[in-house]
Amino acid sequence: MAVKTTSSAWVTVAGLTLLVILGGFLRLYHLEGKSITHVEMYVPGIRLPHGISVPEERLTLLKVLTSTLNSDTHPPAYYMMMWAWTKCFGTSATSLRLPSALLGTACIPLVFWLGALTRQTAAGWIAAALMAVNGYQVFWSQVARMFTLACFLGLLATILLLRLARQSHDSRSLQLLYVMVVLVGLCTHVFFWLILAAHMLWTFLSGRNKQAMPGALKVQFLVLILGSPLLAVSAYQTGNTLARLSTSVLVYVREFLQFSFVFPLTGYSTGVYPDHGTILMVNDPHLSVSRWLFVLLSVFLFAAGTYSVAQTTSSDGELLNDAGGPSSKAWLLACGLGILAILLFIVIARAFAGPRPSSVLRSTGLMTALPLLFLLLAITVKRHWDWLASRVSIRLPVGDQALILTLAVVPFFALSIISLFKPIFNARGMLPLCPYLNLILAAGVARFSHHRAVFILMLAAVGIAHYSGLKEYAHMSAGRADYKAFAAALVPHVESTDLVFLHPEFYSTPLFFYMTSGWDRVVGRDYEVASHDPRHTRIWALWFYNYESQLPAPMEDALSSYHPVQIVQAPGGQAVLYVRNSF
Numbered sequence: 047m048a049v050k051t052t053s054s055a056w057v058t059v060a061g062l063t064l065l066v067i068l069g070g071f072l073r074l075y076h077l078e079g080k081s082i083t084h085v086e087m088y089v090p091g092i093r094l095p096h097g098i099s100v101p102e103e104r105l106t107l108l109k110v111l112t113s114t115l116n117s118d119t120h121p122p123a124y125y126m127m128m129w130a131w132t133k134c135f136g137t138s139a140t141s142l143r144l145p146s147a148l149l150g151t152a153c154i155p156l157v158f159w160l161g162a163l164t165r166q167t168a169a170g171w172i173a174a175a176l177m178a179v180n181g182y183q184v185f186w187s188q189v190a191r192m193f194t195l196a197c198f199l200g201l202l203a204t205i206l207l208l209r210l211a212r213q214s215h216d217s218r219s220l221q222l223l224y225v226m227v228v229l230v231g232l233c234t235h236v237f238f239w240l241i242l243a244a245h246m247l248w249t250f251l252s253g254r255n256k257q258a259m260p261g262a263l264k265v266q267f268l269v270l271i272l273g274s275p276l277l278a279v280s281a282y283q284t285g286n287t288l289a290r291l292s293t294s295v296l297v298y299v300r301e302f303l304q305f306s307f308v309f310p311l312t313g314y315s316t317g318v319y320p321d322h323g324t325i326l327m328v329n330d331p332h333l334s335v336s337r338w339l340f341v342l343l344s345v346f347l348f349a350a351g352t353y354s355v356a357q358t359t360s361s362d363g364e365l366l367n368d369a370g371g372p373s374s375k376a377w378l379l380a381c382g383l384g385i386l387a388i389l390l391f392i393v394i395a396r397a398f399a400g401p402r403p404s405s406v407l408r409s410t411g412l413m414t415a416l417p418l419l420f421l422l423l424a425i426t427v428k429r430h431w432d433w434l435a436s437r438v439s440i441r442l443p444v445g446d447q448a449l450i451l452t453l454a455v456v457p458f459f460a461l462s463i464i465s466l467f468k469p470i471f472n473a474r475g476m477l478p479l480c481p482y483l484n485l486i487l488a489a490g491v492a493r494f495s496h497h498r499a500v501f502i503l504m505l506a507a508v509g510i511a512h513y514s515g516l517k518e519y520a521h522m523s524a525g526r527a528d529y530k531a532f533a534a535a536l537v538p539h540v541e542s543t544d545l546v547f548l549h550p551e552f553y554s555t556p557l558f559f560y561m562t563s564g565w566d567r568v569v570g571r572d573y574e575v576a577s578h579d580p581r582h583t584r585i586w587a588l589w590f591y592n593y594e595s596q597l598p599a600p601m602e603d604a605l606s607s608y609h610p611v612q613i614v615q616a617p618g619g620q621a622v623l624y625v626r627n628s629f
Contacts, residue, residue, distance in 0.1 A: 061171070062155050069154045069178030072516070073147040073187040078139035080321065082559045083525025084552045086190040088118065089142050090125055091132030094558050098550040098570035104129070112398045119283050121276055123233035124192035139559075142190040150187025150194040154178050156201040157481045161488070163208045164446045165358070168495060169351075172488035172505075177481065179512050181519030182307040185318070186477055189524045196235035196478040203227045204453065204482075207245055208446055210262045211252070216370030221265045225272070232273045236280055237475050240457035242269065248452045252444040253366040254435035259428045261371030267424035268372045271380040271417050275387040278413035282395055284406060295462045298471055302458065303344045305487055305508065306480030307473050308515040309337065310522050316473040321523040322617050340511055347490030347504070354489050355447040365446065377424050384417030447489075453482035527553065527590050527618025533560030536614050536621050540586060544623075545569055545576055547601050548588040557588070557619075573604035583626045590619045 087094075090104040101117050104110050110129050114122040128145070135141045157177045161170020177183055186193045206224040213220065228245075231238040246266045253260035294315070301311045312318050392410060427434060443451060457479050465471045491508065494501045540546070542564075548554045550570035558565070569576045577585060585608060587601055596602060608624035615621075 062158060062174070065154050065158075065174055065178045066151060069184075070147075070151040072179065072184045073150050074144075077143050077147060077188055080188065080523055081525065081528045081530035082139055082142070082556050083189070083523060083527075083529070084556050085317065085524055086142060087552075087555050087559065088113075088125065089132065089137070089190050090129035091137045092142075092559065093137075093562070094555065095565035095568060098548070098565075098568055099555045099558060100550060100552045101555070108398065111394075115279070115282060115395060119280075120192060120236050121233045121279055123230060124195055124235075127195075128190070143188055146190055146194045147187045149198045150183055153183070153194065153198050153201055153481065156198065156205065157485065160201060160205055160208075160450070160481070161485055163205060164450055164485075166447065166450075166485065166489055166492070168492040169485055169488040172491055173481065173484045176305060176484055176488065176508070176512060179516055180306065180308060180480075180484075181310070181512070181516035182473075183477070183480070184516065185310075185519045185522060185524075186474055191474070191524075192234050193474050193477040196231060196238055197481065199227055199231035199234060200238065200241045200453075200478040201481055203231060203241065203245070204449065207249070207262060208449065210265065210368075211249070211260075211365045211446070213261075213368045216261060216368060221261075221371065224265055225269050228266075228269045229273055232269075232276050235475070235478065237457070237461075237478065239273075239277075240460055241453065241478065242266065242273070243460065244453045244456045245449075246270070247456060248449045249366065251438070252448065254438055256366055256369070256435075257432070258369040259431045260366035261368040262366060264371030264424075264428070267420065267427070268376060268380055271377055271384055271420045271424065274384045274413070274416040274420055275391060277416055278388045278391055278410050281413050282391075282406060282410045284409075294471065295465065298473070298476075299458075300341055301473070302476060302480075302483065303348055304340060305344065305512070306476075306483055308511050310515070310518050311473055312522070315471065317524055318473070318519075318522050319524070319526045321521055321528060340507070343504075343507060344487065347487045348483075349490070350493050351486035351488070351490035352451060354493050355451045355486065356443045358445065358447050374425060374428070377421050381417040381421040384420075385414055388414045388417070450482050450485050453479065454486050525553075525556065525618070527556075528616050529556040529619070530560055532614075532616035532619045532621075533557060535616050536586070536588075537561060539612065539614060539623070540564070541584065543567075543582055543584070545579075545582045545585045546588060547573055547576075547585055547604070549598055549601075553590045554588065573600050577604040577608070585624045586621050587624060588619065588621045 087099075088101055088104075090110045092103070093105075094101075094103040096103065101113055102109075104113050104125070107126065107129055110125050111122055114120070114125055128142075131145060132141065135144075154174050154177050158170040158174035161167060161173055183194075203224065206220065206227060210217070210220055210224055228238075228242055231241065246263065249260060249263045249266060253263060297311070301307050301309070310318050312320060392407075395410070396407075458476070461471060461476070491501070491504050494504060537560075544567065546564075546568045548557075548568065548570060567582075576582070585605065587597055587605065589597065597605070605624050607627050609627055610622050611625050612623035613620065614623075
């Protein structure tokens, strides 16, 4: 028996090693190949010209914090980590993207571990293999954004929750680790609140038959109270210009169910664009027959996986037996810290951040009541546990596998409701939720493992779809212009006395990543004054995305005494050389 166990362990290690090598290769291969895009220019440490870049240069930690408050809709943890990273490793394209690639690779063994913890070893293997080759996961692992970090933290937090739920005694170190991981997650991505909500819902429903409030739920209330200042940050950030993303719930349901966007959904609301060719502003409908057949297969597998979870509740009695956890005094201390943090945040925001509408400042100020409200909620649930647990009659699957189903369904459903009031649906934001859906779908596939022919056909269909999707994602970009190709085409033609006119916006800023000199000749305002400077007789006019239309009016007026002589084009951008008329 010992020999068999050892052999099984070696097979597991070898298999996971191969999957990690495969997933790592796909994420690290040609990491610097695609052009830097505007979403990556928010990483701190990148040198940028003053006054004509959006965002502005972020070289200090204070600038990172204030810029995040003014121009982003996410908490600042990822940017703070990247500030330290770029200090050590520089700001080349490879350096900027390497953390995302490594974290995306690290998610592969975590998915298998989660499957093994929930007694779904076969599903864990399938989900880990699909995680390694999923084009959507690979794509965002090669972009310098916070999504793979949030995915990694979500998986780790879920694993820690299951470990906590299986503890029969109070484990302070495990509780502390869970608190830290979830707090970092909340500081990384605004959608991480949905993961915490799903954790708390599962803990409450799975522990309602216990005589006392489970210790894991007490820990989660501690996280909720400590994390409440981040809701004040989110309230403040609602004053930022938020891109209208999507309310297309049915489209996202269809694409999400297909093993988490296994095929690229291109368009403005998804942040995925073809790296060449027509620039789409709406979602690709994906209406081919083969795609719809795969949708039907995915729905079937989801139903089979859900049924499998619903039938597997035997471990329920082994969960949440520890009633220890943080005391009411710990909650009270967390409440005090939360209120102080919100007050300090308001002071810092008023001192260093930009102007805000009075309504935003009022709503942020009202958030000082949140820690107290969460404290009162925690105390009420604790004191009236028996009454509350007996009054809840929701019949949902419970047990360890039900946690995976809760994480796959509840956050997506919550996003659907929220998007009715604020259009925040976007595919990249759902990346932290994808491993749980894939585990449910993998469980649906594994359910047919005893029917060899059906099992092999399903694996073949899913494998072909992932291979096809991976190839399609290889020709996608996170931006609508190839700034790398644009700079390579333009720079050889720009002379030392030429001026460059551009509109200072987020879509023009990535050009400075590749054009690292001559910034003193780039003009982003007062075009009329610059055009009359006798030292400059040649002016390049740059614009992006919509270059079929006319130049911006101020630029066109300033160039009225010039005539075009040369055009340089690249995917998503155009530069026209104007020479002063001779009289």
